[in-house]
Amino acid sequence: MKDDISLSCRDLERFLGEEEERVHALRGVSLNVEAGSLHAVVGPSGCGKSTLLYILGLLDVPDAGSVEIGSTLIAGLSDEELARRRNQLIGFIFQFHFLMEDFTAQENVMIPMRRLGQLNDEAMSSRAADLLKAVGLGDKIRRQSRHLSGGEQQRVAIARALANDPQVILADEPTGNLDTNNSQRAFELLSNIVRARDKALLLVTHNRFIADACDWVHEMKDGRIVTSHPHGQRILVS
Amino acid sequence: MTAPLYIALRFATHRKRALLLSLVGVIFGVGIFICTQAQTQGFAQFFINSTIGSNGALVLKSRFQPRYEELVVPTKNVSALPARRNYFEGIHNVSEIMRVSRQFSNVVACSPVLRGNVSARSGFETTTVELFGIDPASHLRTTDLAKQIIDGKFDDFTNNTTAVILGYRLADQLEVGCGDSIQLLSPGGEYWRFIVGAIARSGVGAIDATRVYAHTRVAQRLLKKSYQASMIIYKLRDPDRAPALAAHFETLFQHTSQSWQEREESTLQLFIMLRLSVAITVSLMILLAGFGIFNVLTMSVLSKVREIAILRSMGYRQVDISAIFLWQGVLIATVGSLIGCFLGALLTWIVSKVPIHIRGLLYTNHFLVVWDWRHYFWATVLAGIAVFIASYVPAKRAALLQPVDTLRGSSF
Ligand SMILES: Nc1ncnc2c1ncn2[C@@H]1O[C@H](COP(=O)(O)OP(=O)(O)OP(=O)(O)O)[C@@H](O)[C@H]1O
Ligand SMILES: [Mg+2]
Numbered sequence: 330m331k332d333d334i335s336l337s338c339r340d341l342e343r344f345l346g347e348e349e350e351r352v353h354a355l356r357g358v359s360l361n362v363e364a365g366s367l368h369a370v371v372g373p374s375g376c377g378k379s380t381l382l383y384i385l386g387l388l389d390v391p392d393a394g395s396v397e398i399g400s401t402l403i404a405g406l407s408d409e410e411l412a413r414r415r416n417q418l419i420g421f422i423f424q425f426h427f428l429m430e431d432f433t434a435q436e437n438v439m440i441p442m443r444r445l446g447q448l449n450d451e452a453m454s455s456r457a458a459d460l461l462k463a464v465g466l467g468d469k470i471r472r473q474s475r476h477l478s479g480g481e482q483q484r485v486a487i488a489r490a491l492a493n494d495p496q497v498i499l500a501d502e503p504t505g506n507l508d509t510n511n512s513q514r515a516f517e518l519l520s521n522i523v524r525a526r527d528k529a530l531l532l533v534t535h536n537r538f539i540a541d542a543c544d545w546v547h548e549m550k551d552g553r554i555v556t557s558h559p560h561g562q563r564i565l566v567s
Numbered sequence: 568m569t570a571p572l573y574i575a576l577r578f579a580t581h582r583k584r585a586l587l588l589s590l591v592g593v594i595f596g597v598g599i600f601i602c603t604q605a606q607t608q609g610f611a612q613f614f615i616n617s618t619i620g621s622n623g624a625l626v627l628k629s630r631f632q633p634r635y636e637e638l639v640v641p642t643k644n645v646s647a648l649p650a651r652r653n654y655f656e657g658i659h660n661v662s663e664i665m666r667v668s669r670q671f672s673n674v675v676a677c678s679p680v681l682r683g684n685v686s687a688r689s690g691f692e693t694t695t696v697e698l699f700g701i702d703p704a705s706h707l708r709t710t711d712l713a714k715q716i717i718d719g720k721f722d723d724f725t726n727n728t729t730a731v732i733l734g735y736r737l738a739d740q741l742e743v744g745c746g747d748s749i750q751l752l753s754p755g756g757e758y759w760r761f762i763v764g765a766i767a768r769s770g771v772g773a774i775d776a777t778r779v780y781a782h783t784r785v786a787q788r789l790l791k792k793s794y795q796a797s798m799i800i801y802k803l804r805d806p807d808r809a810p811a812l813a814a815h816f817e818t819l820f821q822h823t824s825q826s827w828q829e830r831e832e833s834t835l836q837l838f839i840m841l842r843l844s845v846a847i848t849v850s851l852m853i854l855l856a857g858f859g860i861f862n863v864l865t866m867s868v869l870s871k872v873r874e875i876a877i878l879r880s881m882g883y884r885q886v887d888i889s890a891i892f893l894w895q896g897v898l899i900a901t902v903g904s905l906i907g908c909f910l911g912a913l914l915t916w917i918v919s920k921v922p923i924h925i926r927g928l929l930y931t932n933h934f935l936v937v938w939d940w941r942h943y944f945w946a947t948v949l950a951g952i953a954v955f956i957a958s959y960v961p962a963k964r965a966a967l968l969q970p971v972d973t974l975r976g977s978s979f
Binding site: 379383386388389408409412413414415416417419421423427428429431432436440441443444445446489493501 | 570574581876877879881882883886887971975
């Protein structure tokens with residue numbers, strides 16, 4: 330395990346909702362994710378896993394605490410700055426793949442690249458094709474994403490998360506919507522890529538086999554991380 | 568191509584039908600705006616050209632003297648304000664004034680006219696006419712009279728001092744043609760006989776129904792005037808600057824002087840009101856098209872909530888999201904006003920071929936139109952503003968959507 334930390338947070342606090350419906354969704358969450366490692370977050374529904382992920386992914390702002398990506402502190406940035414960092418440093422994968430339906434697989438993968446704007450059209454297409462080949466979709470790059478199977482769509486989402494070569498990949502139940510075979514396949518793909526390319530992966534999952542295959546498992550309850558264990562040593566509480 | 572533009576194009580091709588419908592709204596709005604402006608201004612322009620062509624862009628009239636009455640201490644309480652000026656009929660130093668005024672760069676030509684109202688008769692018909700005593704050569708240079716001749720020859724008038732030119736409606740009324748004779752009643756009470764040398768049609772109904780042109784010297788004798796001209800009419804290089812020149816002439820020559828804008832004020836106001844009311848009506852159409860676009864884009868934003876959340880999570884800024892929907896508006900506005908301009912030109916051309924029988928204020932046999940790039944410009948600007956307003960609100964709303972709400976919502 331390497332020591333350089335790609336993603337970390339300290340004492341995150343987050344309140345959600347207004348007035349009476351106000352929920353203390355995160356109550357002081359701290360964790361470190363090193364490059365080349367896989368971290369799983371598990372816990373019962375509503376314990377704040379997604380909330381944590383959105384804050385780490387700079388889609389949401391904590392009410393207290395701090396987030397560091399690489400070694401830069403993210404605090405008090407404008408929408409513009411946050412968006413730029415999301416684009417360059419973070420790749421997201423969601424449960425319901427969230428692809429652009431009318432776009433082909435290749436075009437979907439190119440969307441983050443277009444925002445980054447560092448490559449020309451040709452370079453973008455070939456990079457997208459390479460990424461899709463890496464997830465085993467080399468023969469379907471021109472297919473509209475709505476005409477892909479669930480497992481294939483999730484693989485497109487994985488390729489898209491890697492589009493701008495981010496340091497950090499955040500996944501919210503990436504296999505939650507897939508059958509066992511496809512879950513296994515998608516996870517293996519993800520873990521291979523993360524290790525091979527030295528990314529930091531934080532994934533939320535309900536699947537104990539997947540959690541057990543990660544380097545670290547963080548167990549959350551009521552907005553707190555109650556235990557963190559290195560791989561394989563987790564005792565199921567729920 | 569910027570990322571928002573690319574995505575805007577992709578989104579646009581997706582909702583083809585709705586987009587096409589709002590596009591049609593813009594196209595028709597722009598097209599009809601152009602066509603109606605071309606018509607209303609066409610009639611106004613025709614009237615202006617005709618009145619300038621017959622009566623000049625500027626007219627110099629009676630001499631005046633300030634009365635300096637305010638210096639006199641009134642003996643009694645007088646309620647009515649005393650007249651500011653004393654007026655003297657006729658222009659006595661015609662050649663001097665003409666010589667000086669020709670020095671002005673805006674003056675192309677000028678012509679002295681002796682004007683008077685007399686009674687005319689032919690056979691059993693009698694009517695009051697406006698007699699214009701003119702010098703054929705200088706009047707030719709100053710007005711469009713030669714072009715207005717529809718029967719006979721201008722030279723037949725020039726070479727014959729007993730000949731007159733009649734407005735065509737007057738000729739109809741008196742039931743005379745070229746070569747016939749008419750009689751004009753002098754203030755002394757005797758009838759003078761003239762030959763109709765030519766018949767003219769200015770296009771302005773009021774002129775064509777009353778105007779009789781005669782030679783200055785003959786007119787002077789008929790009207791028993793001591794002076795040769797009661798007014799000088801001017802042809803100007805830039806008729807739009809007539810009011811300023813009129814004001815200048817008034818102080819310079821101490822003669823009342825009137826621009827065509829002042830002279831035709833009431834008619835011009837009528838035209839302007841007509842144009843304005845049509846413009847407002849058509850602008851409402853464009854506004855309506857704007858509402859359509861507002862609807863389409865609002866629906867588009869609602870149906871793209873997921874996509875917006877994805878884009879935001881992948882690093883698209885709020886301004887990028889706004890831009891996607893504003894671009895769609897820009898596309899509609901651009902394509903819409905471009906096609907709209909073509910449609911406008913086509914409609915204008917078709918309308919100009921429509922036969923119409925007008926014999927009142929104006930004389931025309933078909934719709935009058937003007938081709939003016941400003942109509943196209945303003946139609947485009949109007950469409951641009953309407954579309955911008957229509958797309959701004961949905962675009963803003965799209966930008967303010969919180970991706971987290973969408974992402975969380977669909978994972979339950
Ligand atoms: N907009 C909101 N207003 C009020 N409460 C909210 C809001 N969004 C989420 N919550 C609450 O915050 C808590 C944490 O939600 P979060 O989505 O992070 O849970 P989770 O661990 O991801 O659950 P799941 O496993 O079901 O996805 C929940 O109790 C939820 O009801
Ligand atoms: Mg969740």
